[in-house]
Amino acid sequence: MAGAAALALLGLAGCALDSETEVRARLDGWVTLGETEYFKSAMGCTAGAFELRQSRFKSRVASVDTVEEGLRLLKQDWAVAFDLPGLSPSEVSEVISSRNLSEGIGVLASGVSSKDCMSDEIRRRYLAAVNAADAILVFDTTDNAMAIVDRVSRVVFFVRGSV
DSSP: OHHHHHHHHHHHHTTOSOOHHHHHHHHHTTSEEEEEEEEEEOSSEEEEEEEEEEOSOOTTSEEESSHHHHHHHHHTTOEEEEOOTTOOHHHHHHHHHHHOHHHHHHHHHHHHHTGGGOOHHHHHHHHHHHTOTTEEEEEETTTTEEEEEETTTTEEEEEEEOO
């Protein structure tokens, strides 16, 4: 009986949406990371917080300064960093939704569906970053992955949910 329970737990552990190694590899193609501050992935969500060592974007993400350019690149399956001065990631997602509802819903769903994988502290910090005018929203439509790059707090939040 104990063996069956262990096998069941092992099977559930394999149902995580993402692994920390996979998420770190993806983010490392976008920015330079430091230590993992938090990571949790379950069947329907992933949330992680990682130290930001350098905020300059790397070649695996396109940094844009207009929503139109970002939407064009999302359609070409690029991961896009929306670096729109003066706009918070929350405001950027509103602008995206007003221009392209399906992309906007993808951004919103990624952020909302990952809340079940966040501790209270991470949720508080994530929401602060989402509303910070100097943070940058990064979105990848290939699997609705989203990151918030908080340059002031020096942290990258990664979120993804099964949409």
